[in-house]
Amino acid sequence: MLLVPDKRFLHIASINAGFLAREHVKGLVLDIDYTLADRSTPLPDSEIQTFITALKQADIRLYVLSNNHHNRVSRFARALQLPYRANGLKPFPLAFSLAVKAMNLRKEEVVAVGDQIYTDVLGGHLAGLRVWMVSPYGGGGHSPFYHLRRMLEKPFIHARAPEDGQAHR
Template identity: 30%
Template sequence: MKLVNYKPDYLLEAVYNLDVENLKKKDIRGIMVDLDNTLIAWNNPDGTPELHQWLKTMRENDIKVIVVSNNKHERVQRAVAKFDVDFVSRAMKPFAWGIHKALTKLEEEPDHVIMVGDQLMTDIRAAHRAGVRSILVKQLVASDAWSTKFNRWRERRMWKKLVRRYGQPEWKKRL
């Protein structure tokens, strides 16, 4: 297992910290975003006013947003219906399948998109496998769905290795 495969390209406090100006400077035209604990709190499917404003800003500036989630189709469809964004369900992260499907839907090349998620073991690993830049964000809420708890345990072990190799992470407010 190569440590660099789990190292995010960027660390941001939240997906809402992605602003149009910095995305355009990096030639980003599409954002792939995990659903639970990244875009919305896993236990609050309505999202926040901040989320709605962020999505509106992305749309107004022709930056495409697509949800890439390991959840089943019905769950993701129900969650994103009020946000007017496309999605890939059962993405099978940490494998690249869902990322490749999202690239096709976005009609973009890997160099022009970024994957945003809250988990090293799934979101960041899948992005690297697909050749897409990655952003790790802090979880929106401290608790997780039962299915994520094992990954969090593995992630804590991976963080220790990353810190030993690369130093303490620095969470940013801007890209």
């Protein structure tokens, strides 16, 4: 189903190189806001830097894809030395397909990772990718719109049990 993630994790750091190797994954398309950082955090924290470094050392190709504006995305992605696309227009599949092409991998080798059903999960699936969902980094947003969207996403989120089984935060 387009709106159900293929796997779900309570924390992004649960996705490690060993797990990716077992899943035959060579590349990840990563969202920023609430996937790699709280929306108000301008730069990656040390935990995310360590996570990204470990994946790079394991030769996992990484690409940042965000609907956020260029200044936010470029600053964050450059701090991690990752290629990126801002204003990605998710859930439309084009930016996901361009990310796969930029990583020079086949769709079967790439997983999209994000925290939202209606942008990350839907967009990744429309592009023909596997999609893994993570719980919102930093606990998520506080706006009424965020809470409404989360309420509408709940049935799809809970259609998958978390792979990691325990919260890291």
